[in-house]
Amino acid sequence: xxxxxxxxxxxxxxxxxxxxxxxxxxxxxxxxxxxxxxxxxxxxxxxxxxxxxxxxxxxxxxxxxxxxxxxxxxxxxxxxxxxxxxxxxxxxxxxxxxxxxxxxxxxxxxxxxxxxxxxxxxxxxxxxxxxxxxxxxxxxxxxxxxxxxxxxxxxxxxxxxxxxxxxxxxxxxxxxxxxxxxxxxxxxxxxxxxxxxx
Amino acid sequence: xxxxxxxxxxxxxxxxxxxxxxxxxxxxxxxxxxxxxxxxxxxxxxxxxxxxxxxxxxxxxxxxxxxxxxxxxxxxxxxxxxxxxxxxxxxxxxxxxxxxxxxxxxxxxxxxxxxxxxxxxxxxxxxxxxxxxxxxxxxxxxxxxxxxxxxxxxxxxxxxxxxxxxxxxxxxxxxxxxxxxxxxxxxxxx
Numbered sequence: 324x325x326x327x328x329x330x331x332x333x334x335x336x337x338x339x340x341x342x343x344x345x346x347x348x349x350x351x352x353x354x355x356x357x358x359x360x361x362x363x364x365x366x367x368x369x370x371x372x373x374x375x376x377x378x379x380x381x382x383x384x385x386x387x388x389x390x391x392x393x394x395x396x397x398x399x400x401x402x403x404x405x406x407x408x409x410x411x412x413x414x415x416x417x418x419x420x421x422x423x424x425x426x427x428x429x430x431x432x433x434x435x436x437x438x439x440x441x442x443x444x445x446x447x448x449x450x451x452x453x454x455x456x457x458x459x460x461x462x463x464x465x466x467x468x469x470x471x472x473x474x475x476x477x478x479x480x481x482x483x484x485x486x487x488x489x490x491x492x493x494x495x496x497x498x499x500x501x502x503x504x505x506x507x508x509x510x511x512x513x514x515x516x517x518x519x520x521x
Numbered sequence: 522x523x524x525x526x527x528x529x530x531x532x533x534x535x536x537x538x539x540x541x542x543x544x545x546x547x548x549x550x551x552x553x554x555x556x557x558x559x560x561x562x563x564x565x566x567x568x569x570x571x572x573x574x575x576x577x578x579x580x581x582x583x584x585x586x587x588x589x590x591x592x593x594x595x596x597x598x599x600x601x602x603x604x605x606x607x608x609x610x611x612x613x614x615x616x617x618x619x620x621x622x623x624x625x626x627x628x629x630x631x632x633x634x635x636x637x638x639x640x641x642x643x644x645x646x647x648x649x650x651x652x653x654x655x656x657x658x659x660x661x662x663x664x665x666x667x668x669x670x671x672x673x674x675x676x677x678x679x680x681x682x683x684x685x686x687x688x689x690x691x692x693x694x695x696x697x698x699x700x701x702x703x704x705x706x707x708x709x710x711x
Contacts, residue, residue, distance in 0.1 A: 344690055347549065348634045352542035392602055395631075399595040407591060425594045425641055429634040431546055498540050499705065502698030510684075510691035517686065 329451045333459025339432045340463035340505075341512040346432035349423045350464060351501040357480050360468025362416045363423060364461025366405050368454070371433050373401045375453030378441040394437045395428070402428045432460060471495045471504050524655045531659035533707035537635055538667040539700060544635030548668060549693060551626070553679075558672040562665035564626040566658070568608060569636050572601050573657035576640040577650055597640055602631045635664060671700060 339345045349367065354360040377397050385393045406424050409417040417424065427433065436456055441449040472478055475496030477485035485491065494500050535541055538548045544565070551561045576597050584590050609627045612620045630636060639660050643653040674696055683692045 344549065347545040348542050351545060392599070395598055395602060396595065399598050403591060403594050406594065422638055422641060422645075426543075426634045426638055428594055428598050429631075429637050494702075497705065498542065499698045499702040501542070502694045502701055506687075506691040506694030506698065509694065510686045513686040513691065 326448065326451055329448055330455040333452075333455035333457070334462060335459075335512065335515075337456075337459075338463055338512070339456055339460045340467075341509050343432075343435075345435055346430045346460060348426060349430060350467065351498075351505060353420050353423050354464055354468035354471055354501060355475070355496045356472040356478075357465055357469035359416070359419050360464035360466075361461065362413070363420055364457070364464040366409065366420070366424065367427055367430060367433065368457025368461055370398065370401045370405055370427050371436060371457040371460075372450065372453040374398045374433060375436055375441040375449045376446065377401075378437045379444065379446040379449035382442045390442065391434075391438070394434060394442070398433055398437070399428050432456065467501075467505055467508060470508070471500055474504070475500060524652070527652065527655050528659040528662075529710060531656060532663040532666060533704065534710050536663045536667055536701075536704050537639070537660045538664060539697070539704045541638070543638040544633050544664055547626075547629060547633055547635075548671065548697070549690070550629075552668055552672040552693075553675055555669060555672045555676060558668040559665075561626045561629075562661065562668050564630060565633065565635065565664055566661035568601075568605060568627070568630050569639055569661045569664075570654060570657045571608065572604055572636050573640050573643055573653050574650070575604060576600055577643060577653050580644055593641070593644070597637055601636055601640070605631050635660070667700070667704075671697060674700070 333339065335341070337343060340347070340350050346367070349363050353363045374394070374397050378394060381397075402425060405427065409420075409424060436453065440452050444452070469479055472480075473491075475491045475493060477483055477489065477491040495504060531537070537543050538545065547561055547565070551557050579596060579600060580590075580593065584592060584596065605627055609620075612627075639657050643656055646656070648656060675693060678692065678696065687695075
């Protein structure tokens with residue numbers, strides 16, 4: 324039961340984007356479409372899952388004083404692996420996400436989980452935490468990307484549902500749209516939680 | 522002229538925060554007061570310029586001759602982290618007042634994606650050393666402008682009473698969206 328709770332907490336209650344406000348740069352930067360959000364979310368999840376596992380395994384070997392640099396090296400190695408694999412196998416997505424792939428290294432969500440969770444808890448529960456938090460992040464990015472795509476280009480996952488000749492509200496796939504849609508999404512989640520609490 | 526284009530492009534057209542979404546964490550985190558946002562931007566200006574110079578040199582003098590360019594991410598983040606640490610130690614010794622003013626922001630900068638982002642962009646754009654420095658300085662000035670303007674708006678925002686669910690992050694994000702919209706007016710300037 325508690326394992327299940329560790330897994331599901333990332334979706335709404337402790338959602339890294341909507342509630343904890345972590346990892347905002349990729350959240351805003353790559354969510355011009357649902358598929359980009361999904362890709363970025365899964366890439367970050369892969370890194371988070373691997374880094375959480377490794378850090379939970381080696382946590383007793385790392386002297387306390389240099390733990391942050393050590394965590395960063397672990398994370399950076401996995402980011403390099405993801406970076407090279409995406410370039411090799413999914414060049415289109417790699418092109419779209421661009422700069423934000425190497426920047427997974429400085430995603431505060433990943434270092435945050437390493438510091439707050441994986442360095443204190445066992446291996447099994449850290450893997451569950453990594454998977455839950457990563458999928459929560461993916462869920463948030465896909466939702467934001469999907470909403471922006473629907474509003475901005477009248478499509479979802481590249482499937483256009485408005486007439487071919489019509490345009491969406493371009494504003495929403497441009498930078499300002501990212502801020503505005505995310506603002507309303509967080510307000511919506513706040514309202515949802517308040518209702519649940521009451 | 523070339524440097525002027527880099528400068529205007531980085532500060533207004535492709536503002537690092539409002540158009541490229543780098544450094545959003547400090548942008549939202551320390552922007553509730555104008556004073557702290559000035560401190561943060563000064564620290565970023567300092568570290569970003571130093572980091573760009575050192576990563577540029579390391580990339581071209583170490584990684585390229587050894588043909589290990591794929592180690593870029595790992596090397597860069599280590600260089601930036603140690604640089605921040607070093608700046609902190611030197612500043613503490615040499616100029617305690619400056620350390621007092623900027624000290625708290627320094628550790629935060631390691632995970633500021635703007636610093637790593639600019640270091641990588643410089644390589645992608647194939648700038649030479651002088652252009653890279655100009656690029657880094659212009660981007661940190663862009664960061665400074667976005668942060669200070671936003672902090673000014675947020676100080677005013679505190680005086681108003683938005684609906685309960687919009688308080689805090691949501692209203693700040695929507696404000697940032699409007700600011701970003703305003704900056705889009707500069708598009709096509711260069």
